[in-house]
Amino acid sequence: MSHSAIIEISELTKKFRNATEPSVKGISFSIERNEVFGLLGPNGAGKTTTISILCGLFPPTSGTVKIDGKYLHEDLASIRPIIGIVPQDIALYPTLTARENLDFYGHMYGLKGKELRSRIDEWLEKLGLTTAANRPVAGYSGGMKRRVNLIAGVLHRPRILFLDEPTVGVDVQSRNVIIEHLQELNKEGTTIIYTSHHMEEAENFCTHVSIIDHGRILTEGSPASLIAAHPGCNNLETVFLHLTNRKLRD
Amino acid sequence: MISKLLATIRKEIWLLLRDRVGLSILFLMPMILIFVMTMIQDAAFKTLNEKGIPVVFVNQDRDSLGSMIEYGLRNNDLCTFYDSIDGQPATLESARKAIADGKFLIGIVVPAGATAAIRENVTALIAETIDNSGDTTHTDPSKVAVIDSVEISILIDPVTKKSFITSITSNLREFISEVKTKIMFETFSKEIAEIIPDNNGKGPRNAFQRTQIIRYNEEYASRTSDTVVPNAVQHNVPAWTIFAMFFIAIPLCGSIMKEKSEGSAFRLHTMPTSYLLLTQGKLIVYVMVCLIQFMLMLSVGLYFLPMLGLPKLVLGHSMAGIAVLTIATSLAATGYGVLVGTLASTEQQGAIMGSLSILLLSALGGIWVPTYVMPEAMRQISVFSPLNWSLDGYYQLFLRQGGLSDILIYSLKLFLFFVITLGCATAINKWKRRI
Numbered sequence A: 001m002s003h004s005a006i007i008e009i010s011e012l013t014k015k016f017r018n019a020t021e022p023s024v025k026g027i028s029f030s031i032e033r034n035e036v037f038g039l040l041g042p043n044g045a046g047k048t049t050t051i052s053i054l055c056g057l058f059p060p061t062s063g064t065v066k067i068d069g070k071y072l073h074e075d076l077a078s079i080r081p082i083i084g085i086v087p088q089d090i091a092l093y094p095t096l097t098a099r100e101n102l103d104f105y106g107h108m109y110g111l112k113g114k115e116l117r118s119r120i121d122e123w124l125e126k127l128g129l130t131t132a133a134n135r136p137v138a139g140y141s142g143g144m145k146r147r148v149n150l151i152a153g154v155l156h157r158p159r160i161l162f163l164d165e166p167t168v169g170v171d172v173q174s175r176n177v178i179i180e181h182l183q184e185l186n187k188e189g190t191t192i193i194y195t196s197h198h199m200e201e202a203e204n205f206c207t208h209v210s211i212i213d214h215g216r217i218l219t220e221g222s223p224a225s226l227i228a229a230h231p232g233c234n235n236l237e238t239v240f241l242h243l244t245n246r247k248l249r250d
Numbered sequence B: 001m002i003s004k005l006l007a008t009i010r011k012e013i014w015l016l017l018r019d020r021v022g023l024s025i026l027f028l029m030p031m032i033l034i035f036v037m038t039m040i041q042d043a044a045f046k047t048l049n050e051k052g053i054p055v056v057f058v059n060q061d062r063d064s065l066g067s068m069i070e071y072g073l074r075n076n077d078l079c080t081f082y083d084s085i086d087g088q089p090a091t092l093e094s095a096r097k098a099i100a101d102g103k104f105l106i107g108i109v110v111p112a113g114a115t116a117a118i119r120e121n122v123t124a125l126i127a128e129t130i131d132n133s134g135d136t137t138h139t140d141p142s143k144v145a146v147i148d149s150v151e152i153s154i155l156i157d158p159v160t161k162k163s164f165i166t167s168i169t170s171n172l173r174e175f176i177s178e179v180k181t182k183i184m185f186e187t188f189s190k191e192i193a194e195i196i197p198d199n200n201g202k203g204p205r206n207a208f209q210r211t212q213i214i215r216y217n218e219e220y221a222s223r224t225s226d227t228v229v230p231n232a233v234q235h236n237v238p239a240w241t242i243f244a245m246f247f248i249a250i251p252l253c254g255s256i257m258k259e260k261s262e263g264s265a266f267r268l269h270t271m272p273t274s275y276l277l278l279t280q281g282k283l284i285v286y287v288m289v290c291l292i293q294f295m296l297m298l299s300v301g302l303y304f305l306p307m308l309g310l311p312k313l314v315l316g317h318s319m320a321g322i323a324v325l326t327i328a329t330s331l332a333a334t335g336y337g338v339l340v341g342t343l344a345s346t347e348q349q350g351a352i353m354g355s356l357s358i359l360l361l362s363a364l365g366g367i368w369v370p371t372y373v374m375p376e377a378m379r380q381i382s383v384f385s386p387l388n389w390s391l392d393g394y395y396q397l398f399l400r401q402g403g404l405s406d407i408l409i410y411s412l413k414l415f416l417f418f419v420i421t422l423g424c425a426t427a428i429n430k431w432k433r434r435i
Helices: A047-054 A076-082 A098-108 A113-126 A142-154 A172-187 A199-205 A223-229 A236-244 B002-018 B020-049 B064-074 B092-100 B114-132 B162-195 B207-211 B232-246 B249-261 B264-269 B275-307 B319-343 B347-365 B376-382 B386-398 B404-433
Strands: A005-014 A024-032 A036-040 A062-067 A083-086 A160-164 A191-196 A208-213 A216-221 B053-059 B079-082 B106-110 B153-156
Touching: A005 A047, A005 A191, A024 A047, A024 A062, A024 A191, A024 A208, A024 A216, A036 A047, A036 A172, A036 A199, A047 A062, A047 A160, A047 A191, A076 A083, A083 A142, A098 A113, A098 A142, A098 B002, A113 A142, A142 A160, A142 A172, A160 A172, A172 A191, A172 A199, A191 A199, A199 A236, A208 A223, A208 A236, A216 A223, A216 A236, A223 A236, B002 B020, B002 B275, B020 B232, B020 B275, B053 B064, B053 B092, B064 B079, B064 B106, B064 B114, B064 B162, B092 B106, B092 B153, B106 B162, B114 B162, B153 B162, B232 B275, B232 B319, B232 B347, B232 B386, B249 B264, B249 B275, B249 B319, B249 B347, B275 B319, B275 B404, B319 B347, B319 B386, B319 B404, B347 B376, B347 B386, B386 B404
Parallel strands: A036 A191, A036 A208, A083 A160, A160 A191, B053 B079, B053 B106
Antiparallel strands: A005 A024, A005 A062, A208 A216, B106 B153
């Protein structure tokens, strides 16, 4: 394992209660500081399970996870403040306004007062939500909800940010704004762990990619190195299809 | 920590205020429930205590017994007197038919010759006694026909509840028996006066009054001098208030389930904030809702029900007792809501689980039917219902004029219930996350 790794995963296995086989089968990898790490795989590959374990949502069946040098499930309380999550599903209170949602989540991350208010204003401005900030989220478009969903995960300036398909179901404009600001965050020192089905986006956005299927890591490396390692493949999508085959998934 | 708790409280208040329909239902429905239930139960109460029970009287006797019963019924607070049906004097047949048709609740038929029979029995008894004593100057006992008994028929509407009929007929029997005794004494006095004339040539006066040696005085036992008379308001307001307070479990459970289904719970689980702190925020807000509910429902008993002619709710003497018991009840109700919300997997599941279990606990707790009329086995079970602890506590304060010390045990039980439900919810939440 590298000394500059911010996340180190070793032999990680997760078998859910009543499941016939594990969702994640002994995977090991590390994520370097300041990396944009793409965890790519078809439906049911084990991406969300892996991210959920890394966020501390539930413990692994076996294996270890070290975040910033600390064992995740032994030191969860000190790790939680440095991580942020942008879940695949919109995790907001629909009857509250964007500002109220962000105020609440900001407080939950330990922010308060002027600092919290200025961060909320800053992010609302960046993502073009200032005028809609005092309207209930329920009336927002899909793209606007995604943008608020993103702000709720980054308000506290996390050192590690988990993004589970952050641009799913949004228009090109919203997607570009989201990716732009994620790159900005990365430049400021945030390590990003990202999952997506959008291969072109991943190819452009990620500095390192792991392709996972049936709970196992199939390959990993920079997008360019993976394309180069697979003759006949001219982009990440063809590499992905080559490794995971074209069979439909549930 | 405090800032996080305040933010959670603020968020819960925002969520509640945004759902105005839900909020108004939360406050208005229990108030309407108290109105309806108290009015219904007060009507039942009035049937027993005020003019209202329609009684048809058939007087075939046309003598003292019939007249005295008629007089008694006409001047009784218990019933409304009728001696005719559809403009025709009531007969045994027409009374039976009218009662069967539900026009009257009770019919009383005094047969012809009933008074004469009583008198003849007394006369025969005196004659027999004198004859045995050797005095033959008076009535010849062989000439007196003795009738074994007089049959007064009490006709009852078959749809009337047994317990209600028992209560009414026992009153009637007692009254008729009193009338019969009076006639017997009058006859007896008259006969004796004939045998042994007094100095003034009059019979013994007030013979009947002197027979009423035993009188009954009913009073409600109370520790203080000012007794609270139990009535529909005193019973119903606390009972339905507790019921409504426990129903807070459903919106609370709904709020927990919504957080799960809308994804907020997922995000919250990844944040540096404990489950207990998030739950505390909810509890504080919902306890406040419970307290507002309580005050509104109390105001129904104090101000609104009296406007409708119902008795005013008497709160007793211990405001501290009311405060402690109400907070304990609110905590128990919200703790239960958190437990149901943690146990349920979907909003529908939570709503069904919450409402049915509260109905069950309230039925067991004596909200619907007093526990003392329950079978022994149910009475044993009822002591495990938190609604029963709360109800007993409020009865101590409102009906028995108890103080803080009298409700401490109930409050303690409710508080323990809160701690246990919250502990279970925390453990279940932890277990559920170990998927």
